[in-house]
Amino acid sequence: MRVFSTLDEVTEAAGTELGTSDWLTIDQKRVNQFADATGDHQWIHVDVDRAKDGPFGGTIAHGYLTLSLVPWLGSQIFTLQTPGAKLNYGVNKVRFPHPVLVGKRIRSHVSIADVVDIPAGKQMTVKHTIEIEGETKPACVAETVVLLLP
Numbered sequence: 056m057r058v059f060s061t062l063d064e065v066t067e068a069a070g071t072e073l074g075t076s077d078w079l080t081i082d083q084k085r086v087n088q089f090a091d092a093t094g095d096h097q098w099i100h101v102d103v104d105r106a107k108d109g110p111f112g113g114t115i116a117h118g119y120l121t122l123s124l125v126p127w128l129g130s131q132i133f134t135l136q137t138p139g140a141k142l143n144y145g146v147n148k149v150r151f152p153h154p155v156l157v158g159k160r161i162r163s164h165v166s167i168a169d170v171v172d173i174p175a176g177k178q179m180t181v182k183h184t185i186e187i188e189g190e191t192k193p194a195c196v197a198e199t200v201v202l203l204l205p
Contacts (some may be wrong), residue, residue, distance in 0.1 A: 118151040128163035151191035
């Protein structure tokens with residue numbers, strides 16, 4: 056676990072790999088709960104019987120479910136204990152190169168792509184690559200942006 060206590064420490068880490076999270080199994084219960092929370096009940100996510108004959112051979116996680124796990128997976132790798140507020144500012148890029156079949160395990164590789172000074176403090180861009188166990192392509196690649204205020 057990498058702990059950042061100062062904004063200077065964050066700046067010095069720009070361009071570095073921070074580490075890899077633990078594996079997380081994506082189960083049908085999590086997928087169903089996400090479907091209920093978002094109203095996205097497309098059969099490829101929630102209809103186990105129909106999905107067996109579908110394009111993926113089973114149900115798959117929503118892409119946005121995978122993306123929503125970025126903060127939790129990232130929290131296993133690093134923490135920002137810098138003074139001041141830490142604000143989610145947005146996402147520069149998100150891609151879902153490979154579906155996550157229910158029952159598969161995922162984990163995140165995290166690096167700090169960039170840290171720039173802005174009038175309010177620092178803007179940190181964090182690259183998350185969500186790997187699927189046994190697959191060559193990742194489930195998700197995302198660049199999140201965090202504002203760090205002094």
